[in-house]
Amino acid sequence: MPVESAFKAIESDENVLQKHVAFFDRNNDGVIYPWETFQGFRAIGSGILLSSVAALFINMGLSGKTRPGKKFPNLLFPIEIQNINMAKHGSDSGVYDTHGRFVPSKFEEIFEKYARTNSDGLTADELNEFIKGNREPKDYGGWIGGFTEWKILYYLGKDEKGLLKKDVVRGVYDGSLFHKMVEEKEKAKASKKKHIDKTLNCRLLGSEKNFRRRPKAADGVKGCSRHEW
Numbered sequence: 001m002p003v004e005s006a007f008k009a010i011e012s013d014e015n016v017l018q019k020h021v022a023f024f025d026r027n028n029d030g031v032i033y034p035w036e037t038f039q040g041f042r043a044i045g046s047g048i049l050l051s052s053v054a055a056l057f058i059n060m061g062l063s064g065k066t067r068p069g070k071k072f073p074n075l076l077f078p079i080e081i082q083n084i085n086m087a088k089h090g091s092d093s094g095v096y097d098t099h100g101r102f103v104p105s106k107f108e109e110i111f112e113k114y115a116r117t118n119s120d121g122l123t124a125d126e127l128n129e130f131i132k133g134n135r136e137p138k139d140y141g142g143w144i145g146g147f148t149e150w151k152i153l154y155y156l157g158k159d160e161k162g163l164l165k166k167d168v169v170r171g172v173y174d175g176s177l178f179h180k181m182v183e184e185k186e187k188a189k190a191s192k193k194k195h196i197d198k199t200l201n202c203r204l205l206g207s208e209k210n211f212r213r214r215p216k217a218a219d220g221v222k223g224c225s226r227h228e229w
């Protein structure tokens with residue numbers, strides 16, 4: 001899905017990683033359950049399969065790490081947002097520091113190093129090089145973590161030319177991308193509804209065959225036309 005427009009600059013002294021995950025805390029109680037992860041994925045337009053698999057893996061994988069000192073796993077796999085920085089893994093970009101803060105120089109480094117075709121984004125090949133470049137030896141868990149995070153981001157956020165834009169990547173770090181995606185989805189839904197309403201309107205006027213989407217047709221009826229063109 002193409003997501004354009006500029007995102008705000010990110011403050012580097014706050015726990016931005018908490019913002020990254022807060023979108024998925026659907027009832028804002030500081031804890032993310034698997035069904036909330038599922039709902040969050042659905043809200044940004046992911047299919048049922050990806051949303052289910054992601055919810056299972058993310059919550060089962062991160063829950064225990066964010067519940068330090070708890071002896072037994074909670075089988076509802078809650079993720080505690082206040083401890084989300086403990087869920088960090090290796091083989092990442094280093095853009096989040098150990099406290100979950102945003103490190104601007106690391107963010108810039110991604111594009112300085114890998115964005116060769118277009119300084120403003122990464123192609124699929126450049127992204128693969130970047131993911132490989134982050135790998136620490138034998139850190140298999142981190143390899144999988146990094147690979148899936150970046151591949152899902154690419155899948156959901158690439159533009160029509162297959163480029164993962166810098167703005168989109170910046171937006172994922174503070175979670176603003178997720179809110180943006182919901183907005184885009186709502187907009188697309190509203191315009192589809194408008195189109196259906198117009199089609200219906202034209203049908204009532206008896207010109208459904210020649211219906212075209214355009215602001216004002218020659219015959220003066222908004223969105224309808226009696227002529228092919």
Ligand code: HEM
Binds near residue numbers: 089091
């Ligand atoms: C569509 C949904 C999501 C996408 C596209 C996504 C993508 C990403 C990306 C690209 C990173 C940066 C990794 C790096 O800097 O190398 C990241 C980091 C992280 N994400 Fe997500 N994420 C999503 C959802 C979630 C959810 C639901 C959680 C947990 C509730 C989560 C937890 C984390 C954590 C803990 C990190 C830090 C990893 C680290 O730096 O070691 N993410 N994510």
Ligand SMILES: [Ca+2]
Binds near residue numbers: 027
């Ligand atoms: Ca919650």
